[in-house]
Amino acid sequence: MSNETQSSTADLGEAAPGADGELIRSGRDATATRRALVRAARRRFATDGYRATTVRRIASDVGVNVALINRYFVSKEGLFEACMLRTSDELETQASTPSKSIDEVIERLIEHVVNAPDRDDPLQLLLLLRSSGDENADLIRRRTLEHFTRRLAAAAGWRPDDRESEAILLRAQLAIATSLGVVMLRTSAAVQPVASASGDDLTAPLRQIFGVLLGRSEQ
Amino acid sequence: MSNETQSSTADLGEAAPGADGELIRSGRDATATRRALVRAARRRFATDGYRATTVRRIASDVGVNVALINRYFVSKEGLFEACMLRTSDELETQASTPSKSIDEVIERLIEHVVNAPDRDDPLQLLLLLRSSGDENADLIRRRTLEHFTRRLAAAAGWRPDDRESEAILLRAQLAIATSLGVVMLRTSAAVQPVASASGDDLTAPLRQIFGVLLGRSEQ
DNA sequence: CCTCGATGTAAGCACTTGCTGACTTGATGA
DNA sequence: TCATCAAGTCAGCAAGTGCTTACATCGAGG
Incomplete structure (x- = not known):
């Protein structure tokens, strides 16, 4: 339509x-x-x-x-792979400012989720859920998601090779899963009331979730 | 495979x-x-x-x-619609015990999410995200999801026609979105570490999220 | 035994989809 | 002016897809 x-x-x-x-x-x-x-x-x-x-x-x-x-x-799969690569690159450069506080990162993620239905770029996240069956593209997809996870986790205090902070990695991915779920429900599924909710209504609960998950402000 | x-x-x-x-x-x-x-x-x-x-x-x-x-x-779409109807029925009867405390409902939802990759039934949730383009099936899908939302919200204190508790409805759907996101990441996306996380590791953070969203234990 | 309806099968039609090879069109430089 | 080559178009093939029609097979009742 x-x-x-x-x-x-x-x-x-x-x-x-x-x-x-x-x-x-x-x-x-x-x-x-x-x-x-x-x-x-x-x-x-x-x-x-x-x-x-x-x-x-x-x-x-x-x-x-x-x-x-x-x-x-070359092929449809080739085009798909190009899309994956481009998305991977964009997410990379977008998050290439490493010294961000966890609060800033959270705010950015929220903005990403809230703006997904309207703008173009946030749909990148959705794209990262799609699979073509092509090995190569799938590898890029998973690597990008995992990279994204590690970035978010790092901002929340996770350090590699630290068994103690391993749980943070999982929590970061849960935050991403939440974001993906919300974007899906808002764009693809068109389910009320999330689909028609204003950004302001969504921001508060999302901030709460991410805060709990990622330990906003040293909680 | x-x-x-x-x-x-x-x-x-x-x-x-x-x-x-x-x-x-x-x-x-x-x-x-x-x-x-x-x-x-x-x-x-x-x-x-x-x-x-x-x-x-x-x-x-x-x-x-x-x-x-x-x-x-009759058609592929007819079969899809039958799947939707059956899933809708099953979710209906599964949650047909209305007088449950919010804590019980949360525990059930968590179990649903955690067991998704292994068992058959929990994939119902995933099915509810798929769209065929058929008007009828899509209507069933959305109605089921919204019904599911209202049930969850009701357990969390939401009452129809109560403007004050309207936010609870949104929060219930956020909980469902989170569940969907996690299930997707675990089954379709196969992204580490969520895909390989044990149920026990997932339970605690999920309980936290749902607790914050749905006001576990009168919060 | 034989008929008849219900259950299932085999072959194939109409259409879509990804892809290909031969062709056309436009810009550029000698 | 015109040869050259990249950029783009066109028609069509091979495989796959949903679906239909005609046929086979099984179980039961006369």
Whole structure:
């Protein structure tokens, strides 16, 4: 019901959005179409799942011929893997400021969850739940999730090779599981009242959960 | 890797398991095959999703011809709807003891989550996240989840038409979202360390979360 | 024994899906 | 101007999918 077969080549418009304005937009920019394909694919894969997403649909989203997917990414699985890699990279750089307090990290995670249905990026988390059956992509997916877990756990006081703090790792993953569950219920499942809840309503309970799990403010 | 193309007609064996022992098992028992098909389908749908599940696969799981699916359930969507209905019924009767304390309800939910990867029934929760695109089945799915939410919320003190306790409803759904997230991470995503965590390790943090969310012991 | 309805099977149709190879189109430089 | 090559299109194949139709087989009643 949301976006159907329109949009044509529109998505290509913001390729090389003006970084230094050399390539104005010739309509024939390989890297731009590649990026547009990944963007469209990621959205589809995240919301509809791997199998339910067709390459024809992705191509039509971008307004480009299907054959380009095979030209640029070899196969549907190749495109999926590219999506995984890109998502992995983005999550990496987003969380690349290591010296954050646990409170800041929690606030960021909450914002991520709350904004998921509206913005594009937070759907990355959803994508990390999807599996294609491809070994490679699945490895990337799991590694990214585990990396994400360790980052969160580290902010909560977990240190590698410390048997005492091992439980923190598990708790961090429970926090991520909670986030994933909420995002799923809000986007895919469309279940009331979570789906229609305002961000403000969600923030308080989420803060409580994450606080309990990750020991907000030295608790 | 778990169950492949074997099993043949084995699943039919436990049809009419001995309720009153009239129909011994003729090998040609319509209701038994129907039940076996629903059981196999539910497992496939829950773990692999709707689109990735093929009717041929389900039929082969049971050891029966594909055409029977269309004979008994009209279509793949019909079979999916039957799965939803059955799951809805089971969750209904499981929680049909209304006068439970919130602590008991929480313990049950925890047990549900912890046992999900091993047993059959807890995967029902996972199934409730899957969508087929069929209007009817989707309605059942959402209604069941919302019903489940209200039950949990009611145990936590929520009363209909009470604006004050409206937040409890949201918190109950957050608890369900958490459960769903954990089950997903443990079964589908296979992410460490949650996937390999023992039930005991999970119980304590989960109890904490649900306690904070649902006000365990009059908090 | 034979008929008849119910249970199950085999073959295949119509359609989708991922993918391919040959082709066209546009930009660029000698 | 035009040869060249990358960027993109087109038609179609092979496999897979849901589903249907015609047929086989079993159990029971006349």
